[in-house]
Amino acid sequence: MKKKVLSVLLASAMVMSMAACGSKEEAPAANNNESSAAAPAASSEAAPAASSEAAPAEYQLTEPIKVVVNGTVNYVKEDSGKEEFIAALNEAVSEYMGYDVTFDFTQLDHSGYVDAVGRLFAGGDYPDVMVMSADMFKQYAPTGLLWDMSEAYDNAEFHARMTLPAINENLKDENGALYGFASGYGNGCITYVKQSWLDAVGMKAEDIKTYDDFYNMLTAFTTGDPDGNGVDGDTYGFISAGLLGNEAPFINYTSAFWQDSYPAILQGEDGVWYDGFQTDATKQALLRLQKAYADGVIDPESYTFGTKAAREKYWSADQTGSAGVFEYWAGSWTENIYNNLEKNGVITDLVSLPPIAEVGAYLNREAPVWVIIDDGDGDNARENAIFKAFCESMLDGDKIQTLWTYGVEDVHWSLKAESITSGSGEKEKTVEYKEGEFHFRNTFADPTQLFKKNNIDNALVVSPLTNGYSDSSDMVDAANKFFTENCVDAPVSPASETLTNESGNIHDAKMAAISAVVIEGGDVDAAMETYVNTVGATVEQILSELNG
């Protein structure tokens, strides 16, 4: 009897545990039902009512707007005033829309964003709005998943105030459909050089005009003692986050070596698409990289480094093993790199090197875009409401745009009369601000640093703020000016079904060729032959789709 009682008790315990686990597992599904599956259902139920009783524009969003972002929205990161930002955004957008609107943000891993979105979609969890890189956008645009926002965009309130209308006009397809909305232009990478290292090896930035000059500088950084620790040869000339990126414009971290080569499928001046990887220019670029590796002027781990690892090594407190030259994003990143060097006690100015003659100009990448997921119910009322609440309000020129640009008043920035101290050690400085003077406040994570921007860069935005608030950083302004004066638009990314299916395999084949030539010091023609044997037929198929 005791055994039976015990068995019943044990079984009950297991059932309870299963129920507990079950409820845990069911939570996201329940959310899904409410927010993604049920939301369209709700809209489809509500839509006829809306269309029969009221105009579609008056559709009211009753569920939170689900937004998926990468690392480019700074204030939805933990310890960055996330709660304050979302609360302020909810309030401001509710005011803008005339009824309560709330946002539910999901921030995915920045460097693994494509993977993370794939996992999200694999789980059937579609957001309402999400950010996509140009590359990703090109692949999703023809699928029918994205909502054509062209009409909403053309009628948007900000349209009349736009200073860079061409950015979004260029995103429209041949039928005039607009599946993604760019709030700013793309930005790109520039070459940073540590001034103190230049001084240590007796070189001047203004003398670096050609690849030979550039290479001599890298060699001097590698063989000399630019960090001043008394040891020659324990530093590198160049460090990068990979030798070839996996999204457009691919070469922006190593443009000095790729120069006139663009190792991706691109369109020639005659309108014909071709594979830029199978060109002599690419072979020459690989040979340049091979020599640089053999000479040890590139940190060898650049091949496997991601952006975080490369950045941190560049500004590390111990400069042994660091590098003097780093190609990275312009604009606010200029200040970010400088501040991190300073924070780690690396006393140096940061030189933005004009593109060397062989590079000609830095590449302005195709802008990342906000897309709205089409719920597929055939009614645009809900999507129109989401466009207005998210995209249109984002560029209202005032309150909401300020939130997206600088964050929350008296959290991230302020107009109050106060003194703000930033920097540390010798670089510590205190600035007294008068009442009404716009200024950033100290970050929560590191009180020696100031907040910079949230998502929109005021210097890059397609429709500027009208309230006059401006980031007072001369360094960022100068960096943006420097980039815009020295950039050209990156080649347009292609869109083809085979490319969509095979882009991963093609990238693997390119990396295998790069590895064979650069890391192993192999023959470039043999590596190219292997590349052609591996994915040549696939590339031909893509080209026939594009040129057909």
Add this chain to the structure above:
Amino acid sequence: MFEKKKIITSTGVEVRKKPLGLRIWTNRGYYVMFLPVAIFVLILNYWPLLGVRFAFYNYKPVGEPVFNGFENFTKLFATDAFWVAFKNTLELSIMKLLITTATAVIVSIFLNEMGNLLAKKALQTIIYLPHFMSWAVVAAVASLFLSPSVTGMVNGMLRDWGILGEADKNIYFLANKDMWRPIFYIINIWKETGWGTIIFLATLSGINPELYEAADIDGATRFQKMRFITMPALANTILTVLILNLAKVLNMFESVFVLYNNAVFEVADVISTYIYRQTFAVALPNYGYSTAVGLFRSLVGCLLFVICNWLSKKVRGRGIV
């Protein structure tokens, strides 16, 4: 047509089998206890198997799945990268299994021979510990140690010892096709040997001490005792461990994923990492293709399992299921 098999006891009494319903009622306690387990298994192990059908579909994150017959398998068998991954999976798994088992046996024997109990326990604890470290941490530590940069510890040591000369470049261990596999095996030995010794030490502690005493009387040396008593006693356990693990050789993922990179795909890419890249490293993956790869892997896994079961019956006299 089918006659019921009679059950007769050793005393010749025929046992009448009770009806199923009655047997269930009699053992209802056990059945109640088993019910949650059955539900768990059905939901978590069998329900997901329904997804196998997508191996025959073109199934992308966008739109409805479209049946495409064996197209995914045709593509799979025509893809070189898949066969490279398949070959690597078998080679890496089997080599890893053999090496880690051999190391675990050797370490177990040495531990067993240690007279100082305190030192033995301390050493056992030290070699167990790496097993509890996550692969991500192990990979981060290994990358630091093996860095080809001037700050890399192993390269620094090779340079200090004169193995790398002035003119030699630092070795990029984790991006070198010739070095990656040895490094992978060494890291696996370091991480898993301690854990692997548990089962062998248990076997060794079960050897009758009288055998050793008798050997001592006969004047056997320590090596002879190891050779003629310890090793034969361990042989069956070694075979059992090998056979049981052979059925799981295709499940390799994490240890490779955290240590490999594009430069060594040729020697390091395994089926699981290949599936991962096909599924998550492209913007619009075809889940149907990934499922087809997974299904093929499962079928090969099943085949290996059947072989292992047969081997187990041969060696141990009973199967592994």
